Amino acid sequence: MASLDPLRSARAPWVYLVVLDRGERPETVLAGPPGFVVRTIDGRRGRNKRGLLNELARALEFPAGSGRNWDAVEEMLADLEWLPAKGYLLVVTHADLLLVEHPDDYETFIDIVKSVAKEWATPGRGASARAAVAFHVCLVVERERADTRADWHAPRLSVKRKASR
Numbered sequence: 001m002a003s004l005d006p007l008r009s010a011r012a013p014w015v016y017l018v019v020l021d022r023g024e025r026p027e028t029v030l031a032g033p034p035g036f037v038v039r040t041i042d043g044r045r046g047r048n049k050r051g052l053l054n055e056l057a058r059a060l061e062f063p064a065g066s067g068r069n070w071d072a073v074e075e076m077l078a079d080l081e082w083l084p085a086k087g088y089l090l091v092v093t094h095a096d097l098l099l100v101e102h103p104d105d106y107e108t109f110i111d112i113v114k115s116v117a118k119e120w121a122t123p124g125r126g127a128s129a130r131a132a133v134a135f136h137v138c139l140v141v142e143r144e145r146a147d148t149r150a151d152w153h154a155p156r157l158s159v160k161r162k163a164s165r
Contacts, residue, residue: 006157007089008033010132014117015110016157017095018140026093026140029159035086036134043094048101052109059090070108077116077135087134088120095139096148110153113137 006016020029032038039059046052053068061083062076080088090113092098099106113135120135139154 004033007136010121010134013155014114015137015154017152017154018138018157019143019146021143026091030091030138032089036089037083037085038089040091040093043092043098046098049105052099070112074112074116078119090137092139095141096145
């Protein structure tokens with residue numbers, strides 16, 4: 001089970017690399033904190049920008065016709081009024097395949113989710129008063145695929161494993 005303490009907080013870092021051992025399943029290792037909306041996207045479906053944007057729209061239930069470019073995705077992620085929650089956790093399975101066809105877009109995606117997370121982490125003032133909200137992305141990859149990227153642009157999230165008998 002991952003130490004979920006960093007995911008409960010609205011503080012940075014907001015993007016993590018989670019390395020799974022053979023046979024581990026993301027939904028078992030990354031059970032979201034109570035009250036969080038947890039959504040999973042499949043990196044195999046997000047090999048290119050179009051696929052990723054479609055996968056984000058599907059998983060996060062974007063309103064019809066929205067989120068078809070980087071600016072729109074950033075706006076949708078920063079809003080999520082249709083998915084009210086205490087916090088948000090986006091789990092990207094098969095992260096080694098995420099944007100593999102367009103590696104420059106990978107860095108763009110990471111920059112966008114970090115920017116969105118920072119916005120969520122900033123308490124609102126005046127008419128938009130709200131508490132800071134946690135927004136995190138976990139890039140999940142199997143141990144044997146963990147070195148497919150020279151730089152994931154994310155620290156590893158420590159995973160506590162049960163002692164073997």
